Structure formats: C-alpha cells, structure tokens
Amino acid sequence: MNNQEKPYVIIVSELSIDGKLTLYRGASSKELMSLMDEEAYTYLHEVRSKVDAIMVGCETIRTDNPSLTVRYVKGKNPIRVIPCSTANVPFDANILSKEAKTIIFTTKRAPEERIEKLQELGIEVVIAGDYLVDFELLLKTIKEMGIKSLMVEGGSSINWELCKLRAVDEVRIIHLPVIVGGENVPTLVGGEGFKMLSNLLQLRLRSFFKRGYHLITEWEVV
C-alpha cells in the first residue's frame, strides 16, 4: 500500500519463544502477559505514548478487554481504532471509557441499534466494508483524519490483514522466555499465509536490547 495513503504502522507484540500470542485459542493473553516485568510494560507503554493511534482486533477486545491507555509512563493516550464487522463490542468494554477517543470501524452488517448505542456512548462509528472491515479503506480514512502513526497490538487475524496489504512498516517484539506449544494456538500472524518464498514480508533487524528480563527486538520491513 502506498505510504502517502496510510499511517506509519508498527506491529507490537508479546510473544513466547515459539511465537504464540496466548496460552490456547480463545484464552486471554493477559495470563501470558503476567510473565512480563515492569520494565517490559514500561517499554510497551512508551511506544503507546508516542503514536497517534492504537489498533486491536475485535476478538482481542472480547477476550482480553484491554484499555489500550498509557499507564506505565507519562504521556497522552492514543486514539483507539477497533475493526469490528458487526460492531459486536460489549457495552461495558474498557475501550469504551472516556479516557481516550475510540473509533470503531464496522460494516454494513452492523445492526443500526448497536451503532446508535455506541454513538450514544461517545464512540465514533465508521462504516468501511460490506462483510468484513476493508483495511485499505480504514487506513486511508484514519490518515485523512490526521493519524500519522498507528501501533497494532494484534491479534493474529488483524496482523495478517495488515501484512497481506503490505501496510506494515515495523515489527517490535517483547520475547517471553517460555514455550507454549499447541498447533492451533494463535501465533503473531494468522490468515492464509504468503505460501511462496517470493511473497514473504522481508524484515531487517534494526535493534535488540534487554528491558528487565526481556529481550526486545525491533524489525523494519524492507
């Protein structure tokens, strides 16, 4: 995707050594993240404080109920951008709090009454797509709204949508020193996969360092 038409996109994730996002399919990653020490959380929140917006998929909202705010460092909360094809976000979800602006991208399938209820809660709702959220349109729209940088905190379906579009500029990983195992456990990137060597997203290691007990690697897409 053309860089002029989208924000700078950084995928940031906490991963086990075998690349898993969580303990088993359907499990909240908060359990795995409890292995992170304060310095690793501080790193994560530093990144949040430096971007204009943060995105996670709707499934992560339903399983993890994250706040997506900045708490471990001083700084502004990024705008929360949530792709959700039927606007199926629990009305008590933490991302609906007033601490930060939230924009939900949905589709024509979303029931009108759910959209209205979200709007009453102060949430901006944008229709972008017929069946699933059109990520190209989403990225163009938020760029037009003035969002220049976007941090993406998963899950694997959303990460795939962005990789497929070749819209990712950087990947930053907090490595958790554990092996989770399990064939069906979500990894960093899901979807159908690139399948051919010539199609793979190529990365270059930009830096690696330790924060607390955790190795952090930062990669640029080339």
Ligand SMILES: NC(=O)c1ccc[n+]([C@@H]2O[C@H](COP(=O)([O-])OP(=O)(O)OC[C@H]3O[C@@H](n4cnc5c(N)ncnc54)[C@H](OP(=O)(O)O)[C@@H]3O)[C@@H](O)[C@H]2O)c1
């Ligand atoms: N370790 C970490 O850093 C980390 C970070 C985040 C998440 N996680 C874990 O990852 C798991 C969730 O990952 P996930 O892959 O199942 O879900 P996800 O990527 O968080 O969300 C996927 C959902 O987004 C919605 N969506 C809207 N438009 C879409 C489109 N064009 N393509 C794909 N999805 C679209 C769909 O829900 P609707 O049908 O409702 O629209 C879809 O089910 C959880 O276990 C969570 O704990 C871990």
